[in-house]
Amino acid sequence: MSIQPSNSSHDDSRGTTRAPLRVLLVTENDPLYVRQFFDVFFAELPRDHIELVGVTVSRAFHEPLKKTAQRVLRFYGVIDFARLLPRYLFAKCTGQSISALAAKHGFPLLPAASVNSKEYMDAVTALRPEMIVSVAAPEIFKSPLLKVASIGCLNIHSGRIPEYRGMMPTFWQMLESQPFVTVTVHEMVEKLDSGGTIETLEFPLHKSDSLDRVISGTKQQGARLMIRVLRKIAATRAMPESTPLDMSKARLFKFPQPSDVQKFRSLGHRMI
Numbered sequence: 001m002s003i004q005p006s007n008s009s010h011d012d013s014r015g016t017t018r019a020p021l022r023v024l025l026v027t028e029n030d031p032l033y034v035r036q037f038f039d040v041f042f043a044e045l046p047r048d049h050i051e052l053v054g055v056t057v058s059r060a061f062h063e064p065l066k067k068t069a070q071r072v073l074r075f076y077g078v079i080d081f082a083r084l085l086p087r088y089l090f091a092k093c094t095g096q097s098i099s100a101l102a103a104k105h106g107f108p109l110l111p112a113a114s115v116n117s118k119e120y121m122d123a124v125t126a127l128r129p130e131m132i133v134s135v136a137a138p139e140i141f142k143s144p145l146l147k148v149a150s151i152g153c154l155n156i157h158s159g160r161i162p163e164y165r166g167m168m169p170t171f172w173q174m175l176e177s178q179p180f181v182t183v184t185v186h187e188m189v190e191k192l193d194s195g196g197t198i199e200t201l202e203f204p205l206h207k208s209d210s211l212d213r214v215i216s217g218t219k220q221q222g223a224r225l226m227i228r229v230l231r232k233i234a235a236t237r238a239m240p241e242s243t244p245l246d247m248s249k250a251r252l253f254k255f256p257q258p259s260d261v262q263k264f265r266s267l268g269h270r271m272i
Helices: 034-044 065-093 098-104 118-127 169-175 211-236 258-266
Strands: 021-028 050-058 131-135 152-157 180-187 197-204
Touching: 021 034, 021 118, 021 211, 034 098, 034 131, 034 211, 050 098, 050 118, 050 211, 065 258, 131 211, 152 211, 169 180, 169 211, 169 258, 180 211, 197 211
Parallel strands: 021 050, 021 131, 131 152
Antiparallel strands: 152 180, 180 197
């Protein structure tokens, strides 16, 4: 697909005309939860302020589908996996993918075998993005990719950092009986989930809650948080001031084990 620069523009606070902020999005192929972020993000994106110059959708966990299915089965257990599977199959059969949603809204797709490959780097450089935004991207961005965007790179993470770095932060916050899940927009650096915090929101948790409800809610509210941050950057053409992390509090979580899920359920929480 040929990607042409937009001719649209908007007036900044001084009344001068400014072209929309050029943004590249990188995400994973999840038709259930991550897609809910984009249901909101694509629908509410202020196109006079923000131009999506490309959307890259990589394989979930950057692994074969069979391995992902085995991972999800082990996480949810047989009963909840059986409840989740029809939702997944319906989304697949009806074409409810992030790629299809992007195309429906007229946003160009930029495929990638790996976001750190030379081929992808060359394609991204040609797009001249001012910002690169990661939304559940399955690969860690290496230094060359982080340096392509003229303003910088942002990630959205469903956990307070650095305390909840790593995988499945929503699950771990619920397991540790936090009163809310913290959704964080932060600068990207080479070390995972270690860049300064730009802005956060708090999503309240119930005493007995559902991981399904919380992930869905944080994805939808997180989309609005990211739009708010990008609007500020579009107005200033600079990365907002960030709060450095206290890495003495840093923890790095891996994907939960069945024993963790058992503890989760013992607290009165449900997976779905």
